[in-house]
Amino acid sequence: MVPIIKISNLDKYFGRLHVLKNISIEVQPREVVCIIGRSGSGKSTLLRCINFLEEPSAGEIEVDGVRVEGGEKGKRHRQLIRDVRLKTGMVFQEFNLFPHMSVLDNVIEGPVTVKGMDRAKARELGEANLDRVGMLFKKDEYPNRLSGGQKQRVAIARALTMEPRVMLFDEPTSALDPELIGEVLSAMKKLALEGMTMLVVTHEMGFARDVADRVVVMAEGELIEDSNPDELFANPRDPRTKALIDRYRTGER
Amino acid sequence: MPLPFIFWEWRVGMNLFTKRPDTPKSQAELIYDAIQRKERQFRGNVALSWIFLLLFLIFLFSGSDVLGIQTIQLDTEFIKENLVFIAGGLGETIRISLLSIMLATLLALLAALGRLSTFPPVYALSTFYVSLIRGTPLYLQIFFFFLALPQLGIILPGLWAGVLALGLNYGAYMSEIFRAGLSSVGKGQREAAMALGMTPGKTMTRIVLPQALRFAIPPTGNEFIAMTKDSALVSATGFVHELMWRATKVGRAQFHSLEALIMAAMFYWVMTLILSYLQSRIEARLSKGDR
Numbered sequence: 117m118v119p120i121i122k123i124s125n126l127d128k129y130f131g132r133l134h135v136l137k138n139i140s141i142e143v144q145p146r147e148v149v150c151i152i153g154r155s156g157s158g159k160s161t162l163l164r165c166i167n168f169l170e171e172p173s174a175g176e177i178e179v180d181g182v183r184v185e186g187g188e189k190g191k192r193h194r195q196l197i198r199d200v201r202l203k204t205g206m207v208f209q210e211f212n213l214f215p216h217m218s219v220l221d222n223v224i225e226g227p228v229t230v231k232g233m234d235r236a237k238a239r240e241l242g243e244a245n246l247d248r249v250g251m252l253f254k255k256d257e258y259p260n261r262l263s264g265g266q267k268q269r270v271a272i273a274r275a276l277t278m279e280p281r282v283m284l285f286d287e288p289t290s291a292l293d294p295e296l297i298g299e300v301l302s303a304m305k306k307l308a309l310e311g312m313t314m315l316v317v318t319h320e321m322g323f324a325r326d327v328a329d330r331v332v333v334m335a336e337g338e339l340i341e342d343s344n345p346d347e348l349f350a351n352p353r354d355p356r357t358k359a360l361i362d363r364y365r366t367g368e369r
Numbered sequence: 370m371p372l373p374f375i376f377w378e379w380r381v382g383m384n385l386f387t388k389r390p391d392t393p394k395s396q397a398e399l400i401y402d403a404i405q406r407k408e409r410q411f412r413g414n415v416a417l418s419w420i421f422l423l424l425f426l427i428f429l430f431s432g433s434d435v436l437g438i439q440t441i442q443l444d445t446e447f448i449k450e451n452l453v454f455i456a457g458g459l460g461e462t463i464r465i466s467l468l469s470i471m472l473a474t475l476l477a478l479l480a481a482l483g484r485l486s487t488f489p490p491v492y493a494l495s496t497f498y499v500s501l502i503r504g505t506p507l508y509l510q511i512f513f514f515f516l517a518l519p520q521l522g523i524i525l526p527g528l529w530a531g532v533l534a535l536g537l538n539y540g541a542y543m544s545e546i547f548r549a550g551l552s553s554v555g556k557g558q559r560e561a562a563m564a565l566g567m568t569p570g571k572t573m574t575r576i577v578l579p580q581a582l583r584f585a586i587p588p589t590g591n592e593f594i595a596m597t598k599d600s601a602l603v604s605a606t607g608f609v610h611e612l613m614w615r616a617t618k619v620g621r622a623q624f625h626s627l628e629a630l631i632m633a634a635m636f637y638w639v640m641t642l643i644l645s646y647l648q649s650r651i652e653a654r655l656s657k658g659d660r
Binding site: 167169198201202204205206208210212213214215216225226229230274275278 | 555557558560561562563564565566567568575576
């Protein structure tokens with residue numbers, strides 16, 4: 117099968133700090149991949165390199181046939197980055213909804229200003245996606261009137277309305293109160309069942325175990341393990357993976 | 370406390386009266402009512418004191434003889450004769466302030482955006498402008514446009530010279546407001562826009578600027594109020610016949626500067642009261658929204 121995401125020999129430096137060390141990984145269409153690891157292991161940076169919110173220092177990223185070399189400059193490079201961004205939807209830890217726009221306007225902003233989509237059509241599409249995450253009833257509210265879980269579900273709908281091929285989730289539940297995590301995870305689970313390709317950086321071991329097709333473990337800027345969740349949680353090979361799993365087990369989140 | 374605020378308070382007080390339900394009140398409601406009552410009392414007393422101070426000021430200039438104290442006598446005849454002439458400067462004061470604030474806002478926005486630029490000449494131009502203007506007196510800048518430029522053969526109409534001087538000056542100071550506004554928009558907002566595929570230009574106009582401007586509106590209102598008063602400096606050049614110029618003209622000519630300046634002061638005061646009130650309304654509306 118042709119992978120929809122192909123990352124080859126990715127390196128990322130922050131100044132002298134080597135945060136991603138020669139990472140290569142492929143993701144197949146419809147696959148749900150969770151990336152776990154301690155904070156500072158480079159998992160968020162890896163995700164943000166895929167849509168170039170962080171510019172890779174070296175290496176290559178290919179998303180749905182668009183190939184971009186890291187560390188380049190120029191007009192063509194910027195155009196390729198925008199092409200990649202059109203193929204990826206991103207959900208942030210801090211939601212990052214636009215506070216000066218209503219929920220529906222948040223959701224249709226991308227299609228209208230980026231794709232030049234007709235407003236009426238965008239609205240139809242936006243409402244359908246808000247419905248998908250159970251947020252249609254708040255479409256005329258402003259973000260500051262929503263709970264954290266509701267905000268994150270709107271953020272998911274906003275990303276979906278761009279009709280991306282891949283969804284990237286950067287710790288989508290880490291900023292939420294514990295009782296609000298469930299509604300976001302179940303929206304994500306629904307999306308996974310619908311066949312969306314998803315890359316999820318998370319601390320939610322339960323979600324990784326139940327929903328992911330593959331779990332990737334990162335430590336100190338390297339991929340230390342990559343296997344299906346059943347095997348990973350039953351027989352972690354690397355002692356660092358074992359420590360990570362044990363810690364969450366005793367914490368039982 | 371400006372007067373309009375007192376009226377507002379009175380209206381809120383009336384609402385509290387009409388909404389009182391018949392059911393007995395809980396402890397919390399009683400405490401809340403007590404706090405409200407205390408606050409209303411405080412505001413009421415402040416208003417009373419204001420009225421007293423105002424009456425005292427009027428008394429001070431009433432020219433009456435109370436308990437052997439002779440207060441200041443103003444020439445009412447002079448006031449009546451020149452009221453229309455001085456009030457005629459209001460339009461010019463408002464016009465110069467409005468035009469200047471528009472120029473200042475534009476310059477401030479450009480200077481603030483220049484401060485964000487990674488292109489050295491643009492960044493330099495912005496900081497150079499702000500430094501030069503803030504490093505010299507406004508009074509000097511005004512005279513520069515009226516007196517120094519004509520030496521080079523550049524003679525601007527009085528109003529425009531004033532607008533240029535005030536606009537350039539306030540633009541430099543207000544650039545800080547817009548800079549704060551722009552930096553109040555978090556990095557996450559830009560990232561969310563970029564992740565949607567927006568160009569840097571669209572990110573700025575659709576996402577960052579609307580939020581930054583909302584942040585900048587209340588302080589811009591303050592600057593506008595300050596500018597209506599600083600516009601009086603332009604009178605010194607003698608070319609713009611606004612409030613201050615008219616007051617000094619008739620005051621000096623008839624040796625009645627006391628009356629003339631008091632009249633001008635009252636006009637400025639009332640103008641700033643009205644503007645402050647309008648600004649508090651705008652601010653209230655903005656904060657109701659969606660930060």
